[in-house]
Amino acid sequence: MEKLSKFDLREGGFAGLKEHRFVMDSRVFGRGKEPKTWDGVGHFVYLADARFMPKGETMMHGHREVDVISVMVKGQIAHEGSLEHGQSIVAKQVQVQRAGGEGFSHNEINPDDVENQMIQLWVMPETLGERAAYRLYSPVDGELTPIYGGAAQTFNSRTQVSVANLNSGDEIALPTPALIYVSDGSVTLANETVSAGTLVRSSVAQLDAKLTAVEESQVIVISLLDS
Numbered sequence: 001m002e003k004l005s006k007f008d009l010r011e012g013g014f015a016g017l018k019e020h021r022f023v024m025d026s027r028v029f030g031r032g033k034e035p036k037t038w039d040g041v042g043h044f045v046y047l048a049d050a051r052f053m054p055k056g057e058t059m060m061h062g063h064r065e066v067d068v069i070s071v072m073v074k075g076q077i078a079h080e081g082s083l084e085h086g087q088s089i090v091a092k093q094v095q096v097q098r099a100g101g102e103g104f105s106h107n108e109i110n111p112d113d114v115e116n117q118m119i120q121l122w123v124m125p126e127t128l129g130e131r132a133a134y135r136l137y138s139p140v141d142g143e144l145t146p147i148y149g150g151a152a153q154t155f156n157s158r159t160q161v162s163v164a165n166l167n168s169g170d171e172i173a174l175p176t177p178a179l180i181y182v183s184d185g186s187v188t189l190a191n192e193t194v195s196a197g198t199l200v201r202s203s204v205a206q207l208d209a210k211l212t213a214v215e216e217s218q219v220i221v222i223s224l225l226d227s
Helices: 026-032
Strands: 002-003 011-016 017-024 046-052 061-063 067-074 078-080 088-090 094-098 104-109 118-121 133-137 145-148 159-166 171-173 179-184 184-188 190-196 200-203 210-213 217-224
Touching: 017 026, 026 046, 046 179, 067 078, 067 088, 067 145, 067 179, 067 217, 088 217, 094 145, 118 159, 118 179, 179 184, 179 190, 184 217, 190 200
Parallel strands: none
Antiparallel strands: 002 200, 011 017, 017 046, 046 118, 061 104, 067 094, 067 118, 078 088, 078 104, 094 133, 145 159, 159 217, 171 210, 179 200, 179 217, 184 190, 184 210
């Protein structure tokens, strides 16, 4: 089991937020890939753990031919843009935006006077030229809920992204191999305690892997579905 901690990474950021970038796939970022960041798996190519400053915002910007997943950890986001303008996202919810061939523009804003926390992931679509679309999810507490790929209500992909909001003692089964990001709290995995701000790459040999929450926690799991 490999681990990458935010303490191993430099803190970056832009506009009104600071972030640690964990995944910057060389297929997309090339020479712009930051040191120590990992490659993704399947069509998953980017993961950043962002803290929005009080009243901070990303500023309006655009995407094309990429699926943008925003997992809210703490606080809330006011969403502006060409898809579902005026939507709000609160802690434990997930926003998924498909840029498709037509693209979309958005600005994510922290409306509060305290910092918030949001994880952003990028997955490249398997089919180019699709229409832009938006979906909002509220994962079921205590369960590993697919929010991208592998379920009828998600965007179709063989790359699956799932989110679990857990209470102390909750246990979930993990697909293997997988990338697991602990965005909040702490969990035990393969007899090790893994704290928030840690990305884990599980081994294919870790069959029937189990993850148990030590405290109230949130985890994001990226895996490949059988073709």
